[in-house]
Amino acid sequence: MHHYFLWTLILISHGVEYEFFENAKGIRVYYENGTPMSFADYKIYSPDGKIFAEGMTDKKGRILFLPDKKGEWKIEVDDGMGHGFIKTFSIENPEEPVVTQKGNIPFYSKFITGISLIIGFTGIFFYITARKKYAHT
Amino acid sequence: MKKFLLLVFSFGLLSSHNFWIDYSNPFPEKGEKIEIYIKGGHSFPESEIAVKERLIGKFSVITPSGKKIRLDFSKKDKLISAEFSPDEKGTYIVYFILQKPDGEKFYFAKSYFYVKNKTEIKNLNHELEIVIENFNFKKDEKINLKFLINGKETKKTLEYTNKKGHGFIKFRPGKPAVYKVQEGINVISCEKGGKSCTITFYGR
Numbered sequence: 001m002h003h004y005f006l007w008t009l010i011l012i013s014h015g016v017e018y019e020f021f022e023n024a025k026g027i028r029v030y031y032e033n034g035t036p037m038s039f040a041d042y043k044i045y046s047p048d049g050k051i052f053a054e055g056m057t058d059k060k061g062r063i064l065f066l067p068d069k070k071g072e073w074k075i076e077v078d079d080g081m082g083h084g085f086i087k088t089f090s091i092e093n094p095e096e097p098v099v100t101q102k103g104n105i106p107f108y109s110k111f112i113t114g115i116s117l118i119i120g121f122t123g124i125f126f127y128i129t130a131r132k133k134y135a136h137t
Numbered sequence: 138m139k140k141f142l143l144l145v146f147s148f149g150l151l152s153s154h155n156f157w158i159d160y161s162n163p164f165p166e167k168g169e170k171i172e173i174y175i176k177g178g179h180s181f182p183e184s185e186i187a188v189k190e191r192l193i194g195k196f197s198v199i200t201p202s203g204k205k206i207r208l209d210f211s212k213k214d215k216l217i218s219a220e221f222s223p224d225e226k227g228t229y230i231v232y233f234i235l236q237k238p239d240g241e242k243f244y245f246a247k248s249y250f251y252v253k254n255k256t257e258i259k260n261l262n263h264e265l266e267i268v269i270e271n272f273n274f275k276k277d278e279k280i281n282l283k284f285l286i287n288g289k290e291t292k293k294t295l296e297y298t299n300k301k302g303h304g305f306i307k308f309r310p311g312k313p314a315v316y317k318v319q320e321g322i323n324v325i326s327c328e329k330g331g332k333s334c335t336i337t338f339y340g341r
Contacts, residue, residue: 039237082178
């Protein structure tokens with residue numbers, strides 16, 4: 001039974017918390033005819049040249065991020081069809097995130113998940129044991 | 138959330154590139170292994186852009202007997218390539234669809250080739266589709282074209298590109314759009330509302 005308790009502990013130790021913040025920087029990318037460059041790949045490099053953010057523009061061609069350093073930042077965007085750009089821009093006053101809402105997964109939800117896992121693994125254990133037993137008979 | 142966008146940079150970019158289907162051999166023998174390409178860019182007939190693989194929703198062949206075969210493709214320098222061996226006589230349809238992660242299909246390209254004998258050409262009933270009425274793949278043959286949006290004929294100017302050059306095919310009131318087939322590759326394209334389609338065929 002030690003193993004079952006170990007699983008539950010691991011699950012609890014990987015709890016997730018989140019914050020909403022509102023002072024992100026935004027970049028919007030669009031084609032000459034006004035069509036948003038949706039779901040294009042982008043990379044944002046911090047002043048030390050390392051990748052700071054990577055992902056895809058949203059459906060409206062937007063990217064949001066919050067720089068944490070002063071200096072020259074660089075963005076690369078590639079729509080995968082031969083369009084894209086590289087642009088450097090300057091950040092003078094990096095800001096801390098202005099958090100408006102916090103949250104986490106409620107404890108009872110973790111507890112129920114843990115109990116469900118124990119029941120599930122116990123079921124699998126007894127199923128395998130029973131199969132072996134009936135295979136011999 | 139009012140201050141969510143504190144700083145907005147905006148960048149405008151040039152309009153879309155064309156993509157088309159091409160072949161290592163557009164008139165193969167039965168059983169011959171050919172390569173089918175997705176080419177793109179402004180250096181027709183050479184490809185200068187390989188479309189990103191994650192955008193290719195479908196890249197398939199429909200055999201003369203109606204069997205659909207999904208092609209295994211890979212990026213090769215400046216194009217997308219797939220191997221195919223036609224194992225029956227008749228006209229094959231090759232097509233690809235480019236789509237965004239949200240499922241929006243924004244580019245549809247199709248092409249025809251045949252082995253030995255030409256058979257009936259079928260339409261795929263895609264949202265945007267250029268269709269040809271009666272086609273013998275002959276050089277200087279005049280073919281009638283239609284541009285369909287959701288199966289409904291739409292009077293819109295089409296663009297053509299072949300080895301002789303580039304131009305427009307206009308619809309005239311009460312008459313079909315007519316195109317004179319050139320030797321070698323012919324690509325006809327149309328765009329509507331940010332979506333595009335092309336049709337490729339070879340004349341000889």
